[in-house]
Amino acid sequence: MSAEEKSMSIIVTKGSLDWAYPPFILATTAAAMGLPVTMFFTFYGLPLLLKKLNLQVTAAGNPAMKMPMMGMHMGLPNLLTAVPGVDAGCSIMMKNLIKKKGVASIEELREMAVEAEVRMIACQMTLDLFEYDKADMIEGIDIGGAATYIEVASQSDINLFI
Amino acid sequence: MADHTLDAKGLNCPLPILKARKALKEVPDNGTLEILATDPGAVADFEAFCRQTGNELLEHSEDDGVYRFLIKKAA
Numbered sequence: 556m557s558a559e560e561k562s563m564s565i566i567v568t569k570g571s572l573d574w575a576y577p578p579f580i581l582a583t584t585a586a587a588m589g590l591p592v593t594m595f596f597t598f599y600g601l602p603l604l605l606k607k608l609n610l611q612v613t614a615a616g617n618p619a620m621k622m623p624m625m626g627m628h629m630g631l632p633n634l635l636t637a638v639p640g641v642d643a644g645c646s647i648m649m650k651n652l653i654k655k656k657g658v659a660s661i662e663e664l665r666e667m668a669v670e671a672e673v674r675m676i677a678c679q680m681t682l683d684l685f686e687y688d689k690a691d692m693i694e695g696i697d698i699g700g701a702a703t704y705i706e707v708a709s710q711s712d713i714n715l716f717i
Numbered sequence: 718m719a720d721h722t723l724d725a726k727g728l729n730c731p732l733p734i735l736k737a738r739k740a741l742k743e744v745p746d747n748g749t750l751e752i753l754a755t756d757p758g759a760v761a762d763f764e765a766f767c768r769q770t771g772n773e774l775l776e777h778s779e780d781d782g783v784y785r786f787l788i789k790k791a792a
Contacts, residue, residue, distance in 0.1 A: 584731040587738035588769045657729040657756075667735055 562591040563713040567600035572610035575603055578717045579664035586671035595704045597678035604677055604692040608662055611646040622648055719751035720744050726755045733759045734766055746792040754784045
């Protein structure tokens with residue numbers, strides 16, 4: 556069981572639907588492979604700890620975002636992404652695609668991370684800055700700052716910034 | 718016959734691994750878990766999973782797009 560001495564930490568800085576996937580996929584998988592995992596949620600990553608999630612994607616400034624449609628891949632010109640309702644439409648399309656392809660939802664992955672005892676730390680400074688209340692966050696999370704994270708990172712074999 | 722079978726068909730990465738981890742908890746030491754999956758990425762992933770966790774991948778095969786893995790749980 557060589558995995559047991561290894562551990563991983565992830566700094567989660569982004570909270571859109573697409574950016575929420577890598578940290579939760581890697582955290583749950585590492586935990587399943589026997590690694591203790593810590594996730595530190597800061598800036599736009601912090602709202603991923605809110606009890607109720609309604610994650611969105613935007614095609615704005617993201618020329619690589621192309622959706623499979625009518626047998627080809629279609630992107631959106633930046634100008635169109637500013638039209639009200641377009642981001643919401645893209646988000647619904649992405650969620651439909653996720654369901655259709657058997658990809659887990661972020662809610663599901665987060666629940667599995669909690670079950671697998673992934674340690675989740677909410678950044679205190681971000682809570683203050685964006686006026687979030689710990690009471691609105693899921694149960695069982697810790698609150699901490701940069702020093703809390705550095706202590707974890709200095710003892711981890713894998714440290715990711717996403 | 719495996720001690721336990723997990724049907725992970727239609728599930729995408731990382732769900733087959735996550736569900737297998739859960740299912741292994743129900744398997745006795747040295748017992749076996751059979752997993753059925755349709756995710757082609759599961760082949761490399763179950764090999765890596767087993768190397769990392771010390772469980773043994775006894776066999777894997779593919780039949781008509783369905784991958785079958787047999788894992789022996791480490792004692």
